[in-house]
Amino acid sequence: MQPVICTVDVVLLTLQDDALRVALLKRDREPFKGVLALPGGFIHPDDDAQTQDAALRVLRNKTGIEPPYLEQLATFSGPARDPRGWSVSVVYYALVPHDVIERAGHQEVRLASVDKPLNLPFDHRTIVDTAVARLRSKSQYSSLPCYLAGEAFTLPQLQRTYEALMGEPLNKVSFRRKITEMDMLEPIQGAFTAGSAHRPAQLYRLKPELRDQLTLIERGI
Amino acid sequence: MQPVICTVDVVLLTLQDDALRVALLKRDREPFKGVLALPGGFIHPDDDAQTQDAALRVLRNKTGIEPPYLEQLATFSGPARDPRGWSVSVVYYALVPHDVIERAGHQEVRLASVDKPLNLPFDHRTIVDTAVARLRSKSQYSSLPCYLAGEAFTLPQLQRTYEALMGEPLNKVSFRRKITEMDMLEPIQGAFTAGSAHRPAQLYRLKPELRDQLTLIERGI
DNA sequence: GCAATAGTGTCTCTCAGACACTATGGT
DNA sequence: ACCATAGTGTCTGAGAGACACTATTGC
Structure with missing residues (x-):
């Protein structure tokens, strides 16, 4: 038989100029060597405690x-x-403020608008669309967009x-009523x-205590 | 290395006596032979076009x-x-009316209330809890519960x-206002x-045209 | 007729959006 | 003073829940 x-892929999303963009990397090996694709890689059972750690490792290394x-x-x-054979890819999506990507600059990360036509290898186009749909859906009733807004932000920016x-x-x-009622933000004293x-x-x-935890609302923003 | x-597991959920129950089967092989667990099995790359088909196959066969x-x-x-080694399980959840389980009777299916303490092998307890949370969450703003209610049902039953x-x-x-506004049901003429x-x-x-498609609502039931 | 549940008309209270206003910086 | 944007007070209209009523069966 x-x-x-077994692989993981990561859809890294960010906002630039009010447009949602996905991070793409040139593949460094076959198949599709040199082609822009989602960051991904094999699961390493000896290194990864679970697939989420594989996703973090891939993102950190690449x-x-x-x-x-x-x-x-x-x-x-x-x-x-995957042309190599029957495959499973456990896909994660990540949110980062745009300046984090700029500051990282580890490898050449290309940002492509998710709303424009985009030719991607494997089934990565489907994966990106699924991630964007999930993000947009969850944004309606959660604090998810805060992770795209950066460390500090104003209410108009948010x-x-x-x-x-x-x-x-x-x-x-x-x-503003909704944000207040969600009770997830604190003003940075004296910072304007x-x-x-x-x-x-x-x-x-x-x-700080909500940094790693989504805040949900009943009736949407 | x-x-x-690579396996799939299925959380088969049903309502009996207004209590949510999960279908468990006695495992027919090691590990945990004879112990009640979720229906599951290996992915068969030669038979399955994707993991969802593996889940359907497991459910049909068992x-x-x-x-x-x-x-x-x-x-x-x-x-x-999994004691056999580093494993990945792609988990699906299924909803069926209680009478479908009774009529199937293919193998001895035990129904256990999801709200009572339940000793399960592997990480199946976590999996069941995740499935129940997902179902309860989605029930708030979708037609999902209809799949537990059976082919035909009255509004009080629903x-x-x-x-x-x-x-x-x-x-x-x-x-009733919500159900009407969702516009997903049709009265069965003359059936009371x-x-x-x-x-x-x-x-x-x-x-019929919504049989395989969830209907969503903006502001919850 | 009576009990029990199905199904509907309507009032009220809550909450989201619209509007208008004040606040505070730069020029 | 004027412009631009931040931030707030308040009115109104839509919608959810409460209540009360009618409808239809078996006994």
Whole structure:
């Protein structure tokens, strides 16, 4: 009986210019050597305590990034998705603020808009679409977008982040009511935006105790 | 390098006496031979077009059941969950009306309440808990519970199904408003419950075109 | 008629969105 | 002073829950 090829892939997503982008790397080996694809690799049973650790290892080794948010997306499988044979890929998606990618610069990471046509090897296009759908869906009723907004952000910035993900403008009063009621942010004392020709905005951060935990709301943003 | 063991497991859920129950089978081989566990088995790359087909095959062969709803839950992995070695299990959860299990009777299927303490081998307890959490969460804003209610059901029966899953009583008027607005059911012409000492209730079924597709609602039931 | 459950009409209270206002920086 | 954006107070309309009512069966 033919063996099953076991891999992990990571959909690393970020926001740049209010557009959702996915991180792609040139493959360093066959198949599809030199082609842009999702970061991925084999599971190493001797190194990885579970598939999530394999995903973190792949991301660290190939991009130098430690993502603030990483969640299992789904597992993709079949005889044809990888030319090497019947394969299983456990896929994770990660969210990082854009500046983290810029600062990492470990290898050449390309950012491609997820809304434009995109030719990817394997079934990576399907995987990206699944990840984007999951992110957009969860953004409606959770604190997920905060992980794209960075360490510190203003409420108007966070609102633009939510709007970019949900694809529609939000009511300012309602948005702030929701964020307040979620009780997940704390103002950074004395920290305001500056340098612009208008009133400065208060900077906020995720409450430390909620840093690794999604906050959910009943009725959506 | 040690190989990765690739399996699928299925969490088959049903409602009996307003309690959510999971189907367990006595294992027919080592490890844990004779112990009650989730139906599962190895992926057969030569037979299965993808892991979902492996899950369907396992379910068909071991229980004789073709579930009306089957969805990927998550993938569980690690060196210790299976005594045979580093393993990956792609887990699916299935929903079936209770009478389908009774009619199948292919092998001895035990139904255990998911809310009572339950000793299971491998990490099956964690898997069951994850499946139940997913089902209860999705029930709040989708037509998922319909798959537990059977082919035909009355609105009061469907409401009791939702209540059993959500663990709280629902307002009858609001519930019916929501179901109407979801526009997923059609009355079975001339079909009513009978034999009880009160007004008969109209029987409904899922609209055929929505049979294999979840209906979602914005603001929850 | 009576008990029991199915099914509906309507009122009220809550909450989300709209609007308008104030606040505070730069120029 | 004026512009631009941050941040807040308040009104209104839509929708969810509560209640009460009618409908239809068996006994």
